[in-house]
Amino acid sequence: MVLPTPDLPSYELLSSIEDGGDVYQDVGTSQWASELTGHPVMQLIARRAEQGSTPGQRAPGDTAQLGLVVEGGGMRGVISGAMLMALHSLGLRECFDVVYGASAGAINSTFFMTGQQEGLEVYSQHLPGDKFIDLKSLWRGGPLMNLSYLLEHVMEHITPLDWDKVLQSPLELKIAASSLRSLSPVLLSGWETKQQLVEGLKASATVPQLAASPRL
Secondary structure (H helix, E strand, C coil), X not given: CCCCCCCCXXXXXXXXXXXXXXXXXXXXXXXXXXXXHCCHHHHHHHHHHHHCCECCECCCCCCCCXXXXXXXXXXXXXXXXXXXXXXXXXXXXXXXXXXXEECXXXXXXXXXXXCCHHHHHHHHHCCCCCCCECHHHHHCCCCCECHHHHHHHHHHHHCCCCHHHHHHCCCEEEEXXXXXXXXXXXXXXXXXXXXXHHHHHHHHHCCCCCCCCCCC
């Protein structure tokens, strides 16, 4: 499907709009509406939202498996995190059957599965400091990012994730990581304990020199 290219206003027009003005009336996507709503996936989402069905309890005849793929990218994960919270706010979380997350996207997915919108605040309030990004550690040959600080301190004590809710969720979570043996991507799933999930999230976010090196 090829979406039409909208006639976006210039930077000068955007910058001239006074605070409090309705920017969306100038930069709208109404011209995309027919293309988007006609897509089979969009129709499936709309139908499930209207029916109020949930993962594992779909309406009769609904045999589709709808997956949500969430990209990573370090601090850029704030973008996918905001998108997930938008889906949650629109009441569309239960429309999906499985979530595929990589790196920061996998971490974002856990907050999405629990509906904890405060998880997005982690990016602005806790990750910019030197407790997570440690340049001195990198200079000493250690990892740049302290994943243990994020997963075992921030997500445990400061902005606690409801780990049990993730483990018990009918919405399946599959985490993308890399195999050192086969040098190929792998999908981790079937979480039975919190520790398994923590290690899976660490493995997905591990990049040589940027984070520690968990082995599963």
